[in-house]
Amino acid sequence: xxxxxxxxxxxxxxxxxxxxxxxxAVFFLYPVATIVVTGLAPEGHPELGVLGRVxxxxxxxxxxxxxxxxxxxxTAATLAVGLPGAYVLSRIDFRGRRLLQAGVTIxxxxxxxxxxxxxxxxxxxxxxxxxxxxxxLGEAAPTLDLRRTVTAILVAHVFFNYAxxxxxxGGLWSLIDPRVEDxxxxxxxxxxxxxxxxxxxxxxxxxxxxxxxxxxxxFTSFGxxxxxxxxxxxxxxxxxxxxxxxxxxxxxxxxxxxxQLVAVVASLLVYGRLQRRTTTQPLVGSATTLRAPRSRGExxxxxxxxxxxxxxxxxxxxxxxxxxxxxxxxYALTNYRNLFSAERATVLAVPAGxxxxxxxxxxxxxxxxxxxxxxxxxxxxTVSRGxxxxxxxxxxxxxxxxxxxxxxxxxxxxxxxxxxxxRGSVLLVPVAQALIATPFVVRTLLPVLRSIxxxxxxxxxxxxxxxxxxxxxxxxxxxxxxxxxxxxxxFAIAVGEFGATVFLARANLPTMPTAxxxxxxxxGAANFGExxxxxxxxxxxxAAAIVxxxxxxxxxxxxx
Amino acid sequence: MTPRPVHAGAPVxxxxxxxxxxxxxxxxxxxxxAPETVEDxxxxxxxxxxxxxxxxxxxxxxxxxxxxxEDEAATxxxxxxxxxxxxxxxxxxxxxxxxxxxxxxxVDVVPLGDAGTALNQTILTGDAPQGDLLFGVDNTFLSxxxxxxxxxxxxxxxxxxxxxxxxxxxxxxxxxxDRGDVCLNYDVxxxxxxxxxxxxxxxxxxxxxxxxxxxxxxxxxxxxxxxxLLATVETFGEDGYLDFWERLQANDVLVTDGWSExxxxxxxxxxxxxxxxxxxxxxSPPAEVIFAEEEPEAAxxxxxxxxxxxxxxxxxxxxxxxxxxxxxxxxxFMLSEPFQEDIPLxxxxxxVNENAELPEVFEEHAVLPDDPLxxxxxxxxxxxxxxxxxxxxxxxx
Numbered sequence: 001x002x003x004x005x006x007x008x009x010x011x012x013x014x015x016x017x018x019x020x021x022x023x024x025a026v027f028f029l030y031p032v033a034t035i036v037v038t039g040l041a042p043e044g045h046p047e048l049g050v051l052g053r054v055x056x057x058x059x060x061x062x063x064x065x066x067x068x069x070x071x072x073x074x075t076a077a078t079l080a081v082g083l084p085g086a087y088v089l090s091r092i093d094f095r096g097r098r099l100l101q102a103g104v105t106i107x108x109x110x111x112x113x114x115x116x117x118x119x120x121x122x123x124x125x126x127x128x129x130x131x132x133x134x135x136x137l138g139e140a141a142p143t144l145d146l147r148r149t150v151t152a153i154l155v156a157h158v159f160f161n162y163a164x165x166x167x168x169x170g171g172l173w174s175l176i177d178p179r180v181e182d183x184x185x186x187x188x189x190x191x192x193x194x195x196x197x198x199x200x201x202x203x204x205x206x207x208x209x210x211x212x213x214x215x216x217x218x219f220t221s222f223g224x225x226x227x228x229x230x231x232x233x234x235x236x237x238x239x240x241x242x243x244x245x246x247x248x249x250x251x252x253x254x255x256x257x258x259x260q261l262v263a264v265v266a267s268l269l270v271y272g273r274l275q276r277r278t279t280t281q282p283l284v285g286s287a288t289t290l291r292a293p294r295s296r297g298e299x300x301x302x303x304x305x306x307x308x309x310x311x312x313x314x315x316x317x318x319x320x321x322x323x324x325x326x327x328x329x330x331y332a333l334t335n336y337r338n339l340f341s342a343e344r345a346t347v348l349a350v351p352a353g354x355x356x357x358x359x360x361x362x363x364x365x366x367x368x369x370x371x372x373x374x375x376x377x378x379x380x381x382t383v384s385r386g387x388x389x390x391x392x393x394x395x396x397x398x399x400x401x402x403x404x405x406x407x408x409x410x411x412x413x414x415x416x417x418x419x420x421x422x423r424g425s426v427l428l429v430p431v432a433q434a435l436i437a438t439p440f441v442v443r444t445l446l447p448v449l450r451s452i453x454x455x456x457x458x459x460x461x462x463x464x465x466x467x468x469x470x471x472x473x474x475x476x477x478x479x480x481x482x483x484x485x486x487x488x489x490x491f492a493i494a495v496g497e498f499g500a501t502v503f504l505a506r507a508n509l510p511t512m513p514t515a516x517x518x519x520x521x522x523x524g525a526a527n528f529g530e531x532x533x534x535x536x537x538x539x540x541x542x543a544a545a546i547v548x549x550x551x552x553x554x555x556x557x558x559x560x
Numbered sequence: 561m562t563p564r565p566v567h568a569g570a571p572v573x574x575x576x577x578x579x580x581x582x583x584x585x586x587x588x589x590x591x592x593x594a595p596e597t598v599e600d601x602x603x604x605x606x607x608x609x610x611x612x613x614x615x616x617x618x619x620x621x622x623x624x625x626x627x628x629x630e631d632e633a634a635t636x637x638x639x640x641x642x643x644x645x646x647x648x649x650x651x652x653x654x655x656x657x658x659x660x661x662x663x664x665x666x667v668d669v670v671p672l673g674d675a676g677t678a679l680n681q682t683i684l685t686g687d688a689p690q691g692d693l694l695f696g697v698d699n700t701f702l703s704x705x706x707x708x709x710x711x712x713x714x715x716x717x718x719x720x721x722x723x724x725x726x727x728x729x730x731x732x733x734x735x736x737x738d739r740g741d742v743c744l745n746y747d748v749x750x751x752x753x754x755x756x757x758x759x760x761x762x763x764x765x766x767x768x769x770x771x772x773x774x775x776x777x778x779x780x781x782x783x784x785x786x787x788x789l790l791a792t793v794e795t796f797g798e799d800g801y802l803d804f805w806e807r808l809q810a811n812d813v814l815v816t817d818g819w820s821e822x823x824x825x826x827x828x829x830x831x832x833x834x835x836x837x838x839x840x841x842x843x844s845p846p847a848e849v850i851f852a853e854e855e856p857e858a859a860x861x862x863x864x865x866x867x868x869x870x871x872x873x874x875x876x877x878x879x880x881x882x883x884x885x886x887x888x889x890x891x892x893f894m895l896s897e898p899f900q901e902d903i904p905l906x907x908x909x910x911x912v913n914e915n916a917e918l919p920e921v922f923e924e925h926a927v928l929p930d931d932p933l934x935x936x937x938x939x940x941x942x943x944x945x946x947x948x949x950x951x952x953x954x955x956x957x
Contacts, residue, residue, distance in 0.1 A: 059957075113818075116821070117825050121825075226818075227817065230816075231778040231780075231781070232956040232957065245674070245676050246676045246780060248683065328854060329854075345652060347650060348650045348671065349650070412681055412690070416688045503677070508669075520824070521647055522648075523823060523841070523844045523851070523908065524851025524852070525851055526852070
């Protein structure tokens with residue numbers, strides 16, 4: 001490779017990185033730095049005494065330790081449950097596969113307060129499990145009560161993040177040429193050995209990505225901890241929230257935010273090491289990797305996974321649907337009718353249709369922003385493999401592990417003076433959502449982009465194809481699938497994001513989660529029923545959007 | 561050689577960034593903005609155009625026939641007043657229209673989260689606030705708002721009609737708007753069926769027959785939770801409240817983080833829970849009647865009067881307001897009868913204007929103690945964090 005070409009690569013990388021770097025600087029670094037500085041230097045000069053005071057406080061250390069171990073445990077549990085699911089959904093063809101693939105994403109978008117409430121019903125003394133136990137064993141049956149336990153937290157974290165593993169890992173798994181595995185089997189390797197020595201190394205970048213994302217999400221867990229762990233347990237996120245929104249103790253909040261940041265950066269460094277050894281591999285269109293279950297063992301494996309999905313993911317969702325349909329006198333559509341009736345003419349009442357529309361519009365806008373930012377970053381990282389691209393790539397992950405309160409308050413404090421006066425701007429909502437969605441776009445696209453054999457592109461170039469044509473005919477067919485996965489996921493994240501959005505959403509542009517919260521904030525059976533109906537609607541809208549996106553065809557996917 | 565898959569999208573983001581950085585300061589009266597605004601009235605695409613304009617105009621398409629031209633024209637005799645508030649605020653559209661009709665000012669309502677979040681955001685953005693006035697600071701947090709100096713004075717002529725005892729700041733930096741006392745609620749059916757007396761005093765709750773029946777909310781994260789903690793401080797004194805909580809703890813009290821979990825997930829009187837006693841509001845029983853699927857003759861829940869703690873909510877003009885005079889007019893309107901009479905059925909709290917009539921369902925089903933527990937707001941301000949911290953150490957750790 002000659003020097004001129006290296007130089008032009010550097011130029012391209014720099015150009016590609018401008019937008020992601022600017023996005024991150026303006027909408028993440030600047031707001032977060034502003035609030036941290038406000039907290040640590042209230043009078044303009046730093047008062048760092050608070051740092052030492054907070055870090056040596058035993059209760060803070062306890063919180064930090066709990067945050068770390070529950071996140072590690074949650075990540076391990078999610079991988080253990082999610083990897084088999086990723087295999088089943090990306091490699092085995094069965095009826096209802098597409099629907100299920102969209103369905104597993106639903107938990108991801110639901111507000112924790114709603115799901116938490118469903119989990120309380122399922123894990124409490126009056127759960128179906130206990131009903132079954134007492135029917136079987138009579139009086140002697142033990143009563144399982146998992147409310148306010150770490151187990152409840154873990155189960156809920158797996159519920160919420162299952163889709164991360166299935167979609168991130170499954171996206172790559174569906175493109176790995178099964179003939180590679182077949183070859184190993186023909187050569188006498190056992191199924192397990194084939195998986196360990198052939199499949200696993202190929203999947204490694206995707207698994208590392210999924211693990212990193214799940215870790216960051218559970219590390220900053222908030223609603224699940226409060227609802228299911230009980231008020232006695234707290235993560236750093238919970239403490240930041242309390243210090244900022246209740247105590248107005250900004251020095252404490254800023255110190256905790258820094259602590260969180262240090263932990264997140266450290267975990268990203270570890271992740272970078274895992275990510276480094278990626279291999280170029282033969283990828284194929286996903287249609288060729290799908291096949292019906294071949295053996296009895298495989299059919300049982302499929303069934304076991306479906307049962308698990310039903311128990312873990314479907315049951316809580318069904319509780320919500322059941323609640324949305326139940327009225328004082330049996331099941332009816334009363335809650336839905338009330339939701340759509342135009343009777344309540346108050347300023348903050350949320351017409352259901354409007355909430356759905358707002359959520360969709362914000363979701364599309366955030367997806368677009370995430371795609372531009374994430375797409376450029378992923379491309380830059382593929383082209384250069386240099387330090388700058390890696391840095392931006394990692395930096396884009398940091399918002400996932402940053403407190404939503406820090407970001408939300410940071411936006412409000414930092415972005416209110418010209419030239420960046422965004423007070424009351426609707427822009428803030430999709431931007432905050434895109435901050436969370438962008439890493440998914442990068443994580444989904446990058447492994448696929450990186451594994452495209454450079455020789456394919458070179459061959460096409462030698463044969464006279466223009467760069468545009470190379471992109472259309474070499475990259476797009478392979479990346480198209482991953483791009484759709486990324487789009488569906490970003491959309492889901494945007495629709496469900498409720499951390500920073502809650503501080504930024506406007507009264508007159510309520511989203512579905514906002515509407516659910518407003519309804520849940522008032523007494524009365526009808527309000528609760530309508531909140532459940534709105535949650536069900538949120539599930540349906542998400543599922544429909546993801547099914548629709550999954551059905552799109554980009555390029556010639558599948559006819560490779 | 562290099563594929564550039566998504567470069568085509570870059571200009572979009574650049575445009576977004578540019579628009580963002582050129583955004584005006586939010587004054588819808590800026591004449592330069594007018595033409596753009598008109599075009600944008602129905603546009604909700606947030607990446608598309610200047611945000612402020614879009615959403616100010618979107619406020620309501622029916623009640624207020626304000627299209628932008630009127631708003632722009634309104635700069636002559638009116639402006640858009642931005643009311644910051646917590647999420648539990650609400651008002652009927654036709655009532656708010658009365659204000660716009662009589663003054664020419666439009667109102668933009670901006671909910672900022674729960675009461676604590678709304679206040680803290682406003683404090684932190686003090687020199688360039690997001691609006692002109694803040695509603696929803698209650699007596700449990702009032703001292704913080706006043707000490708931080710976020711409010712400027714406005715003495716409403718309508719204070720004459722406000723019952724005595726609600727005006728806490730004699731400089732009128734804040735004006736009382738409503739009272740919503742926090743009380744223990746009980747499940748009427750449960751106590752009837754169990755043949756158990758409804759507890760009358762707070763000490764009853766530590767008796768063995770009430771073991772495992774009470775759900776409270778965390779005072780560190782929930783405003784009714786804080787009010788109930790203050791009720792125990794007032795009842796048992798600074799030296800005695802922690803003993804009470806220890807005994808309550810021994811009697812299996814359940815703490816949830818927020819009101820909706822306590823009320824809907826744990827309380828048997830309204831939701832799926834199995835505990836017949838919960839921290840809620842004096843106005844919750846009438847709400848249960850109004851929002852029942854079929855209106856019952858009697859409310860399914862009741863209020864334990866001895867547990868009620870006074871909560872008064874205030875509004876104030878922000879020191880950094882762009883339209884302080886118009887904000888003052890809105891405060892006067894919030895004290896007037898139309899607004900005050902709208903309060904019970906939109907916010908489920910009680911009016912402070914003595915001339916305001918209560919709706920029938922409130923007359924019938926609401927219990928409003930004449931003399932609820934109360935602690936001076938400045939005293940609350942001095943000790944709030946210590947009391948919460950001590951409570952946390954005893955009950956949660």
